[in-house]
Amino acid sequence: MEDTFRLRRSIISVPANREKMVLKSFTLAADMIMLDLEDSVPVPEKEEARSKVVAAFREQDWKDKVRAYRINGMDTPFAYRDIIDVVEPAGEYIDVIVIPKVNDASEVKAIDLLLTQIEMRMGIKKRIGLEASIETAEGMLRVEEIAFSSPRLEALVFGVADYGASMTMMSKGISGHGDKEDFYPGHRWHFPLSRMAMAAKAAGLAAIDAPYGDYRDPEGLRKSCILSAALGYDGKWVIHPDQIEIINSVYSPSQEDVERSRRILEAYRQAQLEGCGSLAIDGKMVDAASIRVAKVVAAQWDAIAKAKC
DSSP: OOSSOOOOSEEEEEETTOHHHHHHHTTSOOSEEEEEOSTTSOGGGHHHHHHHHHHHHHHSOOTTSEEEEEOOOTTSSSHHHHHHHHHHHHGGGOOEEEEOSOOSHHHHHHHHHHHHHHHHHHTOOSOOEEEEEEOSHHHHHTHHHHHTSOTTEEEEEEOHHHHHHHTTOOOOSSOSTTOOOTTSSSOTTHHHHHHHHHHHHHTTOEEEEOOOSOTTOHHHHHHHHHHHHHTTOOEEEESSGGGHHHHHHHTSOOHHHHHHHHHHHHHHHHHHHHTOSOOEETTEEOOHHHHHHHHHHHHHHHHHHHHHO
16 A cells, blocks of 8 residues: 555565675666565574664665565564664665565554554654565465555565465475476466455555576566466566566566556546546546556556666
8 A cells, every 4th residue: 555656576585694695686677675684594693684784775775676674574583673673773764674474464563553653763754665475374364354454565475485385285396486387287376376466456555476486497487477467466576686687577567558558547637627427548438447557557667767767
């Protein structure tokens, strides 16, 4: 439920404790950099990693990239310090906090309340957004409640590997997207992908797909992107820099979509000025949903053009 549009075609996760990887991420064409404090950081290094996240937010030139970091799960002893120790000194530089393994709406609400207190105390004027990662059967069961849990929430993220593990799903080789699925007659991730996307779009949120595990398989990556984009997904996590170009390409609107969206918005503006109660383009009626989609496509295109500058 974001106030401003954020471009999220490609999201690269970078271990916060790996300084060289963090610095390299700023040279890549990913739309969003997510500094990770969770799975990629060993327990003994988590505290020091927080200070590195603060330094990256305050000292690096993020340009137009979405500035994000991922905390540890709310079922760990690390999450509350991940929030306090990073947001207090760097909150004005943070766009989004990613919450892993969200199983219940109460987790998002708790973080919302804590952020509100920190923002008031520190005088942080802009509202920090949230993303909730759906990675378990329990989280998917409650995904609708999670989607409507907080006005800070901007996106839902599908965590395919942990979701598959929570479902005790068979795996061959790479877990999740990129797995060799010759043992299943169809696409076994279709239902959770569709369910999560439906909840996200109903709440006005972005829907972000899980990464494609085999970075040496560009055609498999492209097919994975096309599939989730067809279900309404806005972007995908990246595990290797070579994946960014394909991901950005698939999740970008076509020139035809952009032109049609602009025509719809111009016709809508004209209809409002003239006090018309209905709107038609190319002989077809345009409903409220079409207007919402046109606004998203136009905003996305403008953000892409700005990122290229």
